[in-house]
Amino acid sequence: MSNTAPGSDLPILLDAAKVKARIVELAAAISRDYQGRTPHLVGVLKGAWVFMADLVRQISVSCTVDFLSIQSYGAGTVSSGEVKITKDLDLSIEGRHVLVVEDILDTGRTFSYLKEVLGAHDPASLKLVALLDKRSRRVIPVAADYVGFEIPDVFVVGYGLDFDQKYRNLTDVRYIPSPGVLPFLDTPAA
């Protein structure tokens, strides 16, 4: 059910039921592929936390979780081009089958950076599941191993994704048709 939080008047790209159904499929594929192994899911904060919470509860093999935090965007809709880790992993990934969980794959900068940084810690394998994929925006040629939905080049919010730290609590994935004209751009994040 949709809530009435600020932003719930934005147009819907993917409603909650559609997202939920796709996550069941993704989790089935992951459970099949990792049969007999214990994948280590690494969620990229903050955008992926809602997706990860739903995904992990549909996975039927034993798994472990950890989180890291990445900063790749300023308070806007355009990538700064810079990526840095602002919260590191708690658990060792050496010898683990790591599955990075991302909300959205956009330019590919974040994942290509993570591949390099996490890959240096000798995981047994390193894969990516992204709920959304804006393939047309790719700057660095990386691909997700599991993709929920390929979406057009629009700025999306809700279901964990933010604009200026807001709208993460919307239940559906919505999009901002034209950020320049919306009044909330002048409102500082609370």
Ligand code: IMP
């Ligand atoms: P990349 O490094 O350009 O691939 O960007 C990945 C990150 O940018 C995602 O994990 C999001 O945090 C953020 N991002 C990219 N596009 C959107 C969007 O449309 N809405 C909200 N966040 C986005």
Ligand code: MG
């Ligand atoms: Mg993110």
